Amino acid sequence: xxxxxxxxxxxxxxxxxxxxxxxxxxxxxxxxxxxxxxxxxxxxxxxxxxxxxxxxxxxxxxxxxxxxxxxxxxxxxxxxxxxxxxxxxxxxxxxxxxxxxxxxxxxxxxxxxxxxxxxxxxxxxxxxxxxxxxxxxxxxxxxxxxxxxxxxxxxxxxxxxxxxxxxxxxxxxxxxxxxxxxxxxxxxxxxxxxxxxxxxxxxxxxxxxxxxxxxxxxxxxxxxxxxxxxxxxxxxxxxxxxxxxxxxxxxxxxxx
Amino acid sequence: xxxxxxxxxxxxxxxxxxxxxxxxxxxxxxxxxxxxxxxxxxxxxxxxxxxxxxxxxxxxxxxxxxxxxxxxxxxxxxxxxxxxxxxxxxxxxxxxxxxxxxxxxxxxxxxxxxxxxxxxxxxxxxxxxxxxxxxxxxxxxxxxxxxxxxxxxxxxxxxxxxxxxxxxxxxxxxxxxxxxxxxxxxxxxxxxxxxxxxxxxxxxxxxxxxxxxxxxxxxxxxxxxxxxxxxxxxxxxxxxxxxxxxxxxxxxxxxx
DNA sequence: GTCAGAACCATTCATATTCTTTCATAGGTT
DNA sequence: AACCTATGAAAGAATATGAATGGTTCTGAC
Numbered sequence: 001x002x003x004x005x006x007x008x009x010x011x012x013x014x015x016x017x018x019x020x021x022x023x024x025x026x027x028x029x030x031x032x033x034x035x036x037x038x039x040x041x042x043x044x045x046x047x048x049x050x051x052x053x054x055x056x057x058x059x060x061x062x063x064x065x066x067x068x069x070x071x072x073x074x075x076x077x078x079x080x081x082x083x084x085x086x087x088x089x090x091x092x093x094x095x096x097x098x099x100x101x102x103x104x105x106x107x108x109x110x111x112x113x114x115x116x117x118x119x120x121x122x123x124x125x126x127x128x129x130x131x132x133x134x135x136x137x138x139x140x141x142x143x144x145x146x147x148x149x150x151x152x153x154x155x156x157x158x159x160x161x162x163x164x165x166x167x168x169x170x171x172x173x174x175x176x177x178x179x180x181x182x183x184x185x186x187x188x189x190x191x192x193x194x195x196x197x198x199x200x201x202x203x204x205x206x207x208x209x210x211x212x213x214x215x216x217x218x219x220x221x222x223x224x225x226x227x228x229x230x231x232x233x234x235x236x237x238x239x240x241x242x243x244x245x246x247x248x249x250x251x252x253x254x255x256x
Numbered sequence: 257x258x259x260x261x262x263x264x265x266x267x268x269x270x271x272x273x274x275x276x277x278x279x280x281x282x283x284x285x286x287x288x289x290x291x292x293x294x295x296x297x298x299x300x301x302x303x304x305x306x307x308x309x310x311x312x313x314x315x316x317x318x319x320x321x322x323x324x325x326x327x328x329x330x331x332x333x334x335x336x337x338x339x340x341x342x343x344x345x346x347x348x349x350x351x352x353x354x355x356x357x358x359x360x361x362x363x364x365x366x367x368x369x370x371x372x373x374x375x376x377x378x379x380x381x382x383x384x385x386x387x388x389x390x391x392x393x394x395x396x397x398x399x400x401x402x403x404x405x406x407x408x409x410x411x412x413x414x415x416x417x418x419x420x421x422x423x424x425x426x427x428x429x430x431x432x433x434x435x436x437x438x439x440x441x442x443x444x445x446x447x448x449x450x451x452x453x454x455x456x457x458x459x460x461x462x463x464x465x466x467x468x469x470x471x472x473x474x475x476x477x478x479x480x481x482x483x484x485x486x487x488x489x490x491x492x493x494x495x496x497x498x499x500x501x502x503x504x505x506x507x508x509x510x511x512x
Numbered sequence: 513g514t515c516a517g518a519a520c521c522a523t524t525c526a527t528a529t530t531c532t533t534t535c536a537t538a539g540g541t542t
Numbered sequence: 543a544a545c546c547t548a549t550g551a552a553a554g555a556a557t558a559t560g561a562a563t564g565g566t567t568c569t570g571a572c
Contacts, residue, residue, distance in 0.1 A: 002275075002277055002308070002309065002310035002311055003308065003309050003310065003557095003558070004275070004308045004309070004310075004313065005275060022520085022521095031559085031560090032559065032560045032561075033520095033521095033560085033561095034559070034560055034561075035558080035559055035560070037521075037522085038558085038559085053519090053520065053521085053567080053568085054519080054520070119395075121377070121380055121381055121384055121393070122381075124377055124398060124403075125377060125378075125381050125403075128377055128398060128400065128403045129400060129401065129403075130400075131400060134397070135397075135398040135400075136395070136396065136397050136398065136409065137377070137393065137395040137396065137398050137405050138395045139375075139392070139393040139394045139395025139396070139405065139409075139410075139413050140392065140393065140395070141390070141391075141392050142380060142384060142391040142392065142393050144384065144385060144387060145385065147380075147381075147384045147385075149393050149395065153392065153395075153413060153416070154395075156413075156416070157395050157409060157412075157413060160409070160412070161409075259547095259548075278530080287549085287550090288549070288550045288551080289530095289550085289551095290549070290550055290551075291548080291549060291550070293530095293531075293532085294548085294549085309529090309530065309531080309557075309558080310529085310530070310558095
């Protein structure tokens with residue numbers, strides 16, 4: 001049997017049962033223990049499953065697109081995304097920044113009547129065919145790998161747009177403000193902030209205390225942060241001083 | 257068996273099954289392993305399929321518009337696209353219009369060092385990760401289904417850009433000029449024409465004599481038309497009067 | 513606690529499969 | 543003729559596989 005086909009089957013079984021033992025996979029697939037182990041290792045590294053002693057458990061929701069090998073977002077990111085979408089009302093004009101977390105937000109936007117503005121090619125491709133969403137793409141130089149449009153073109157386009165809310169991601173958060181790793185990106189994001197009434201930052205707890213190459217903006221600019229449960233108490237005060245509402249995306253069954 | 261024909265068959269089989277093994281293709285097509293491998297390599301580079309060890313999987317990727325991937329490009333369109341790309345030199349700045357034929361052109365652009373400007377989301381998604389291509393997206397209101405950015409935003413963005421060549425599609429060609437079915441689209445295409453030194457029209461022979469809702473431009477604007485063999489002789493004179501070079505993509509599947 | 517046995521896992525190695533590269537040939541074009 | 547492209551065959555490289563080995567973690571009895 002071909003590698004991808006077998007791995008695909010493993011995912012299918014794992015998704016169905018939630019958890020599979022190694023032995024069961026061995027007998028069901030007709031492959032050796034070694035091979036199955038190697039497959040589990042691979043699928044773990046791509047984030048599709050979580051290896052555990054004696055088998056593996058399936059991660060995340062069911063819409064896994066295995067063929068494209070797109071990395072599955074962590075369950076933290078999914079929870080943050082879900083919570084963020086709850087904050088958005090029908091009819092809003094939402095400006096969506098690039099990034100893996102905002103891509104998850106876009107997934108959950110499906111079904112809501114909205115105007116969506118974005119400079120992210122993956123997000124645009126995702127929302128393109130949704131009749132309930134009016135999509136406006138902010139053009140510019142398309143940065144490889146991430147597929148985000150940046151640069152002067154994007155800044156100029158943003159100057160002529162207005163949104164009720166910006167959903168932004170970041171490379172790091174400190175008391176000094178937000179950071180990101182790319183100067184062009186920061187320039188574009190600054191203009192996004194100007195174009196929006198309200199700034200909602202999506203950031204998992206690992207971003208707190210992180211610093212990156214370029215300073216993006218002071219904390220005060222942000223209206224609310226949606227994050228996960230792992231934010232240390234010391235930050236609460238810092239955020240309160242900056243008048244930022246901290247929204248912790250609830251979640252029980254944490255894996256791993 | 258003709259090259260194009262065999263590759264079409266591979267695509268057909270791959271689409272039907274989602275995944276095909278190399279061995280199966282070898283026996284089903286009656287070609288050697290080497291040949292099939294070469295075909296798979298080619299179809300991978302054009303973004304139609306994804307090679308994997310032991311075979312290939314069809315890319316029913318969400319990146320490409322649903323409608324366009326429903327009916328795969330006809331071999332006419334593929335030939336037209338291939339011929340068009342032969343006209344484009346390395347280092348050019350190419351402005352690519354939306355449409356199924358121009359999407360095929362984009363597939364064949366892979367591997368050439370170019371600047372590509374486009375307002376088509378499917379084209380951008382295709383070229384996004386190609387390091388040899390500098391991609392600039394022309395933003396605007398994203399028209400559903402086709403995934404093309406249109407409207408004032410796009411027109412304004414185009415005003416600040418310049419390209420050595422526009423590769424354009426059309427809804428119809430008559431002695432009165434070119435036509436397209438959407439007023440917003442026509443407006444954007446007019447600005448594209450202004451932004452480019454040279455206008456290359458890609459149109460299969462069925463477009464000749466067709467008229468559509470909106471008049472786009474007079475014939476004289478076009479510098480050359482790449483088409484297939486089915487263009488009636490009566491058109492030759494018409495095109496000659498408009499000083500348009502007619503480039504017929506050969507039917508044997510041969511390049512050059 | 514700690515000891516033995518069992519289950520599970522990482523690593524290594526030989527083998528098998530698949531892939532890439534190279535070369536020679538056939539068939540068509542200039 | 544020279545030239546180009548497509549093709550198939552074959553050698554060597556790369557990768558996947560299954561079995562074996564030895565190490566680690568779990569379990570239950572003492």
